[in-house]
Amino acid sequence: MKQFLEGSYAVAEVIKLCRPGVISAYPITPQTHIVEGLAQIVADGELNSQFVNVESEHSAASVVLGGSAAGVRVYTASSSQGLILMSEVIFNIAGMRLPVVLTCANRSLSAPINIWNDQQDSVSLRDAGWVQLYAENNQEVVDLHLIAYRLGEDKSVMLPVMVCMDGFILTHGMEVVDMPEQDKVDKFLPPYKPLYKLDPDEPLSMGLLADPGYYTETRFAIQETQKEVLKFLPKISEEFRNVFGRDYRDCLVEEYLTEDAERVIVAMGSVCGTIKKVVDDFRAKGKKVGLLKIISFRPFPYARVYEALKNVPKVAVLDKSVSLGGMAAPLALEVKAAFCGKKKAPKIISSFVAGLGGRDITLDSVREVLKKLTAKEVNLEYIDLKQELLKDEYGG
Numbered sequence: 001m002k003q004f005l006e007g008s009y010a011v012a013e014v015i016k017l018c019r020p021g022v023i024s025a026y027p028i029t030p031q032t033h034i035v036e037g038l039a040q041i042v043a044d045g046e047l048n049s050q051f052v053n054v055e056s057e058h059s060a061a062s063v064v065l066g067g068s069a070a071g072v073r074v075y076t077a078s079s080s081q082g083l084i085l086m087s088e089v090i091f092n093i094a095g096m097r098l099p100v101v102l103t104c105a106n107r108s109l110s111a112p113i114n115i116w117n118d119q120q121d122s123v124s125l126r127d128a129g130w131v132q133l134y135a136e137n138n139q140e141v142v143d144l145h146l147i148a149y150r151l152g153e154d155k156s157v158m159l160p161v162m163v164c165m166d167g168f169i170l171t172h173g174m175e176v177v178d179m180p181e182q183d184k185v186d187k188f189l190p191p192y193k194p195l196y197k198l199d200p201d202e203p204l205s206m207g208l209l210a211d212p213g214y215y216t217e218t219r220f221a222i223q224e225t226q227k228e229v230l231k232f233l234p235k236i237s238e239e240f241r242n243v244f245g246r247d248y249r250d251c252l253v254e255e256y257l258t259e260d261a262e263r264v265i266v267a268m269g270s271v272c273g274t275i276k277k278v279v280d281d282f283r284a285k286g287k288k289v290g291l292l293k294i295i296s297f298r299p300f301p302y303a304r305v306y307e308a309l310k311n312v313p314k315v316a317v318l319d320k321s322v323s324l325g326g327m328a329a330p331l332a333l334e335v336k337a338a339f340c341g342k343k344k345a346p347k348i349i350s351s352f353v354a355g356l357g358g359r360d361i362t363l364d365s366v367r368e369v370l371k372k373l374t375a376k377e378v379n380l381e382y383i384d385l386k387q388e389l390l391k392d393e394y395g396g
């Protein structure tokens with residue numbers, strides 16, 4: 001049923017349809033409306049779930065870890081400093097192979113304090129062992145949560161999944177969303193039956209000390225499972241299409257007019273909508289431009305990226321995060337890695353950063369990226385950088 005919803009409340013509604021038994025979160029801008037909506041849903045008796053109020057995000061993550069370990073479907077959400085406060089438990093959840101689903105309402109990290117959107121928070125936890133899926137719009141946000149539960153809880157995966165949606169742009173944006181019917185969700189997402197759980201009748205221990213004789217194998221196992229996710233996501237995407245009728249292809253990347261493109265921008269999240277508009281404008285003028293949208297950042301779909309870009313002469317990677325001290329931004333580094341040791345590769349793979357701290361990425365910003373995609377490769381360049389502020393900052 002189509003509804004006109006704020007993104008956050010659309011998340012609350014789809015989580016209700018997923019029937020989690022335990023929900024715990026601590027409010028933080030711009031995530032607050034998600035758990036506010038879920039709290040109301042539980043209070044109104046629309047969802048039979050334990051909603052646990054806690055004093056911090058670290059505690060919220062601990063609650064859902066415990067709930068998942070006890071064999072219950074769980075849910076949490078966070079953003080920015082809250083997500084980083086969770087980080088100790090975030091690593092534990094992945095290490096214990098618990099299929100927690102978390103919504104990250106992407107927001108910049110302090111300092112300085114900033115409540116607006118970029119993707120630094122989730123990208124900073126890219127090595128935690130979680131699957132990370134990035135949405136362009138609120139329909140994708142809704143659908144990716146269904147896919148996240150179906151993926152993480154599969155007995156061949158058993159990993160946590162983070163669904164990332166741009167703060168304010170999506171969380172507070174109003175869109176028409178096709179909300180699925182409960183019977184279709186139940187068909188796609190069966191009740192959670194864990195492989196293992198904490199049970200007094202069948203005692204076991206989780207998260208024990210692993211000395212040097214065992215620890216490496218735990219990391220190796222997660223890495224190998226992440227590789228399998230690249231094969232499994234397309235299968236789940238096909239199941240999703242058969243039930244709901246919406247097609248996400250392989251749920252790894254989306255190619256937008258890349259087949260004959262001479263210049264392609266690679267990006268992820270809501271900025272892809274803006275880029276598509278610029279691509280359409282350029283195409284109308286006969287200029288062969290395209291977009292490669294990354295949906296799965298972890299695991300990163302190197303083979304898919306290679307196939308999509310191997311015949312493109314010039315590639316610009318547009319990041320909404322930075323790896324301070326690195327030679328390129330995080331997404332750009334992954335794209336470059338896709339061509340290591342390959343015979344065919346773009347002549348140029350340039351790294352650009354924009355939109356930090358919520359600065360608008362406008363149509364002109366995207367055009368500037370394409371303008372700078374010349375014969376010379378750009379290792380790392382900031383778009384819309386205010387030079388006058390730098391002079392004030394450094395006294396120059």
